[in-house]
Amino acid sequence: MSNYVSNHRLSKSNKSFVNQLSTVAIPNSVQEALADPRWKATMNEEMKSLQKNETWELVECPPGKKPVGCHWIYTVKYKADGSIEQFKTRLVAKGYTQTYGIDYIETFAPVAKINTVRVLLSLVANLD
Template sequence: MNEEMRALQKNATWELVPLPHGKKTIGCGWSYTVKLNADGFIEKYKASLVAKQYTQRYGVDFQETFASVVKINTIRVLLSLVVNLD
């Protein structure tokens, strides 16, 4: 968790701002994952800080959604398409 928090702070992932009047904060929690290598042995432990999105309501707590995570396989497929279809 400490490593993940250092990475979030280093990358300036968020910015503290005052809470608008009449709005509630949403909580967050840790999600833990054990990453395995091809042999099935533990490669690393991963911790992610995630928002408790089930407490949000569209148009009240947020206006838009986004996913900032891209899998490397997606990038490889896109690059392959660009090279082969150019």
């Protein structure tokens, strides 16, 4: 990367931040993540959180159907000074493997327009 980008114009804290980015390796596989205790701990925290929130329940898969798979996403969160704030992992479903009409029938994603929110807030303020 140093062949393409010069950091001589960056402030001292920004240089520190950029240098810190290159020192932490983000795992490419679960095996790599499990070899590092920091990533393993965050994966355990994520699993505990999913179980605590009752995100799913174990059921038998209907005959002829395959369950939707999942994979881990690994990220590192940094503070403004470039030091590591936390290692973060998420277990996400491979929703792109589903087929409309076979695996699911409809999707529902409620979205509020900002004008609607403004009207509601105005009504609350004026009718209070």
